[in-house]
Amino acid sequence: MHKEVRLFRGLINPSFFFYQLKDMEDVKGYRKKVFHLVWMSIIVFGLISSFGIGMDPLSKEITTLSPVTYELEKFLFFLGRLLGGLLYAAIILFFCSLIFWTISDEGEYRKLVMTQGVVLLVLLLEQLSYIPLSLFFSLEWYSSPLSLGVITQYVTSKTYVIYLMGSFTLFKAWVFFIQYKGIKRLTGQKNWIIWLVILLTNLFIWSLNALLAYLSISTLL
Template sequence: MMNNRIEVLRGLLNYHYYTYKLRDSEQVPGVWKKATLLILLSGLVFGVSAYFGIGSEYLSKQLTSVSRAEYEMQKLLFMIGQTILGLFFGAVMIFLPALFFWTLSDLELKKLVAVQLFVIPVLLLEKVLVIPLAILLGLTEISSPFSLGILAQYITGNEFLIQLLSTMSIFKLWIIFIEYKYLKMLMERNPKIILVIVISINLIIWLFAALFSFIQFEKIL
């Protein structure tokens, strides 16, 4: 019996080696534990981002209209809310694609969750890299140099389209690449069909993320 403990960084950087191990293993121990840790890490990253005021531009507008105590309370509530959002984000990005892939294959759910464990660090890395850019250059998340958000702001005034394109970045292409490489080996189906499946679930996630951000944007206005 092959015992294949999940090594997130190794699986992320050496997918050629790890696809064979993941495919041929009879057991995949440590999946739920690592999923929980990555979800908690996601909450922490979102909380740290909120601590530095990223995404809280609407609070700055209220600085002169509310008391200092009320302003600090709103900042605290914002940070708590973003931390909870980070936990939700981590859980969704691990389990939603895994469940989607599971319905289209005969693979064990654990193995598909394991694939998503390699995706989360990439998404969190993007979030972390935006923090210094926001602090030092004042860039908002939709103006990240890693995404199409900047280009979108030049070609359209449609806020939803801007939000949608800002969710598409080089990091998102990276996770599509990771999911495609693993699923092509694990599912053993036509590579073109695998690519369509991977792109489809990611497009759905981007659309919902853009819709959520757009709704939040409208509330701020």
Template structure:
């Protein structure tokens, strides 16, 4: 049985597609879909940077820089975000797939499809956040869809706010989806799957918080 990846149709009948992936002997369109998702991530992150989203610290340096230097800084900011988007997409597509492959022995290509769905959902989340950033001035870590806004009332420690800001309603859906996908395609016990999935996500939130903290620190140091 041949399964051809059609990402948008996947969301219309998730259970049916998961079952078809389980039965599939050959997969088609996996590499093309991964490439398109990486390109889409680069475009979205570049567009967000062009709109000035996430550049509040950068904007604070306009008084210290001349007009040409500031425009050059903005250009490098956009390029940096595009590179970050490419690395983020590649990491999300390939690294978790490898980890789950070692745990479940599900064919790597099928796990790559799972992560393609995960990346697509995260890109949708990013697109939904753009109007919140533009019209309400909300940073990603205090989005109403995340727990960062609650954390900001409890603590002023930036890292913790970034950490909880990475935990969103979309993340809960992703956790459920990964469990359903892996549980259907493997014989690994439910408790083991839940443990590995949750551990991987907690590590991801820790990494997101650390990168966001380091990112703001490095941009701030740029203008010292």
């Protein structure tokens, strides 16, 4: 089969999507899909930064910086977010796929990247959900009502723990479902191995995300 991969179908009907993906002899349009996904990630991160989301530490320095310096800092922040979008896409698409590929008996790496392409779409939707939460409700990402961060703030005041738990959202549950469907279909591994690798991989990424957020707050406030 040489049909082109339609990633958005993976959001709507993952079972049928991965059935087709497994039967494909070659992943047609692979490079184009990866290119579009990376650019989509960069655009989403750039869009979020254009609303000033995440600029609170810099905004507090507005009275101590000259107008020129402040505008330069804003530009560097925007540029950093664009690079962050690039790195984010690279980690989700290639790093995670590489881990899943290590437990694969028959799954092809490119097909696992396409699986993570569907995952990236879900995660970018999650990123976009932070825009209305920030603009209309003044909520930080870890205080999203769709995450465990809200409940955690009533239990502990430890910043890192709040960030870590705030990383687990309903979108991540969706990610778990897609990853299981895709990896199960493509690798044929045992269920407990698949779930263990999915859990450990995502926990690593959440922990890294929480650590980066914690270090950013700690050094800029």
